[in-house]
Amino acid sequence: MGGHRSVQQQDADSVVPVPAGLPPQEAVIARLMGVSLTTLMTTKARPGDIVLVTGMGPVGYLCAHLFANSGYDVRIVEPNAARRTMAEKSGLKAVDLSLPADIQSIQGKVALVAECSGHEKAVLDGARMLRKAGELVLIGVPWKRRTDITAHEILSLVFFNYIVLRSGWEWELPHHASDFRPHSIFGGYQLALRWLAERRIPLEGLISLRDPADAQSVYQELHSGKMQGLFQVFDWEHQGRN
Numbered sequence: 424m425g426g427h428r429s430v431q432q433q434d435a436d437s438v439v440p441v442p443a444g445l446p447p448q449e450a451v452i453a454r455l456m457g458v459s460l461t462t463l464m465t466t467k468a469r470p471g472d473i474v475l476v477t478g479m480g481p482v483g484y485l486c487a488h489l490f491a492n493s494g495y496d497v498r499i500v501e502p503n504a505a506r507r508t509m510a511e512k513s514g515l516k517a518v519d520l521s522l523p524a525d526i527q528s529i530q531g532k533v534a535l536v537a538e539c540s541g542h543e544k545a546v547l548d549g550a551r552m553l554r555k556a557g558e559l560v561l562i563g564v565p566w567k568r569r570t571d572i573t574a575h576e577i578l579s580l581v582f583f584n585y586i587v588l589r590s591g592w593e594w595e596l597p598h599h600a601s602d603f604r605p606h607s608i609f610g611g612y613q614l615a616l617r618w619l620a621e622r623r624i625p626l627e628g629l630i631s632l633r634d635p636a637d638a639q640s641v642y643q644e645l646h647s648g649k650m651q652g653l654f655q656v657f658d659w660e661h662q663g664r665n
Contacts, residue, residue, distance in 0.1 A: 428659075430563065439616060442616055448588075452654060453612050457593065459485060462537055468557075475497060475498045477545040478545065498516055533554060534557050536549035536552065540633055546577060557584070557586055558587045559589070578618070626654070632661075634657075
């Protein structure tokens, strides 16, 4: 879990072996999977329940597949048409909340909303979908205010529908398992690497290898919304050769 650099040195208990045959550019995706694995390990929702994932960025895409692999009925909210298409091609079901028929099919039936966009309207829309005592987990970062939604609109739904609104804080779990605390950060990484090696997380065509020497361009593309592909991986082996 160190910073971006060509060589890492960690204690033996702070690393997880990469399964044989798993390419490093795919193995590194396990780190992002860990973000929503915490929610998967702590939610009260159970397999078969409806889970609504809002936002199909890298974390949201992985979150949706983690819950789908675990037996949940996963639905997607994503305003970007290209990302909705990407989700559908990967085997996920896309849901557009602007369609009344789609709203009616899940309203009041959703057990968990995994909010991965950081957009307050997604929080409000998700809260309206939850069943009584459902969970709304804030995984996406609310970097800035995007709407004129008031706190009252969300608080009213939380109060009258008994919603559990909580942070998607990744570090809620301990780094390592212990007696009576079997779930952990590194246990999540082990699961993530196994599922990656078993090809249970579709990644074909979604990873772009980038030269670390060109890092500023990568971040500028992210900032401007012009990024092509879902995952940008710095290729330290070929640094400066591209």
